Amino acid sequence: MSDTQDRIISWHPSPSRPAYTPPPGAVDAHCHVFGPMADFPFSAKAKYLPGDAGPDMLFALRDRLGFSRNVIVQASCHGTDNSATLNAIARSEGKARGVAVVDPAISDAELERLHEGGIRGVRFNFLKRLVDDAPKDRFLEVAQRIKGLGWHVVIYFEADILEELRPFLDAIPTLIVVDHMGRPNVAPGPEGPDMLALRGLLDSREDIWTKVTCPDRLDPNGPPWNDFARAVRPLVEDYPDRVLWGTDWPHPNMQDAIPDDGALVDIIPRIAPTVDLQRRLLVDNPMRLYWPD
Numbered sequence: 001m002s003d004t005q006d007r008i009i010s011w012h013p014s015p016s017r018p019a020y021t022p023p024p025g026a027v028d029a030h031c032h033v034f035g036p037m038a039d040f041p042f043s044a045k046a047k048y049l050p051g052d053a054g055p056d057m058l059f060a061l062r063d064r065l066g067f068s069r070n071v072i073v074q075a076s077c078h079g080t081d082n083s084a085t086l087n088a089i090a091r092s093e094g095k096a097r098g099v100a101v102v103d104p105a106i107s108d109a110e111l112e113r114l115h116e117g118g119i120r121g122v123r124f125n126f127l128k129r130l131v132d133d134a135p136k137d138r139f140l141e142v143a144q145r146i147k148g149l150g151w152h153v154v155i156y157f158e159a160d161i162l163e164e165l166r167p168f169l170d171a172i173p174t175l176i177v178v179d180h181m182g183r184p185n186v187a188p189g190p191e192g193p194d195m196l197a198l199r200g201l202l203d204s205r206e207d208i209w210t211k212v213t214c215p216d217r218l219d220p221n222g223p224p225w226n227d228f229a230r231a232v233r234p235l236v237e238d239y240p241d242r243v244l245w246g247t248d249w250p251h252p253n254m255q256d257a258i259p260d261d262g263a264l265v266d267i268i269p270r271i272a273p274t275v276d277l278q279r280r281l282l283v284d285n286p287m288r289l290y291w292p293d
């Protein structure tokens with residue numbers, strides 16, 4: 001990554017206050033921090049060079065949107081150096097936990113250190129535009145090792161490789177969380193092929209969860225993301241104990257159609273229409289996974 005490359009500002013400059021009020025204790029279960037670069041340089045292998053979006057900005061957004069906690073997912077631009085994520089967790093006063101990206105050769109002592117720092121899962125990223133390789137055999141070794149820590153696997157892939165990934169997913173010995181539902185085409189609605197394939201995966205094991213996130217990435221028609229709401233609501237209704245929600249702030253790599261985070265929050269009652277579903281999505285489920293203690 002060259003120093004002269006422009007740094008991408010991928011977040012909304014002044015998100016609106018949502019009309020919807022999340023329940024007390026709500027968790028933004030998918031967000032990231034970028035740097036700050038002076039303290040936490042980006043990976044030499046990063047595929048994008050973002051502006052600084054550090055913990056102070058994240059926590060200010062959390063408060064503005066009416067959330068109580070964050071789950072910070074290590075973004076690909078920081079590679080396998082989780083320092084920026086750990087720094088944000090350390091500064092959160094117990095209100096953040098995280099998901100790391102690790103080198104498969106990581107030592108047990110380093111895994112323990114990550115656990116002490118608030119990490120509760122590892123992310124396996126299969127998006128070719130974000131990572132150079134995704135070694136399934138080595139990922140399975142990692143999954144085996146983190147099982148003892150009580151962690152889970154977060155997996156990011158696009159819908160067209162779900163079928164090919166099935167044997168690998170079947171072999172993962174921990175709970176699995178699928179990022180952004182495996183990026184389905186939401187336009188054909190809840191019975192569209194990608195949504196049905198995702199249901200097939202969820203039905204194959206009770207310990208596969210998914211994040212009902214990123215209307216901004218998944219709905220080609222943009223706000224108010226009607227296709228997303230129509231396709232996703234039945235999923236939340238049918239798998240109420242296995243769904244998580246998050247802003248995806250600072251929306252890595254987004255350059256067109258950067259979403260207003262307040263508007264993102266306002267989609268919650270459209271995909272989780274009852275108070276009970278909202279509490280499970282925003283409080284009970286993420287607390288079970290990230291703050292079981």
Ligand SMILES: O=C(O)/C=C(\CC(=O)C(=O)O)C(=O)O
Nearest residue numbers: 074075076077130248252253
């Ligand atoms: O923020 C996300 O979850 C999605 C991303 C970025 C990402 O995953 C990463 O950089 O690690 C994407 O689709 O570019």
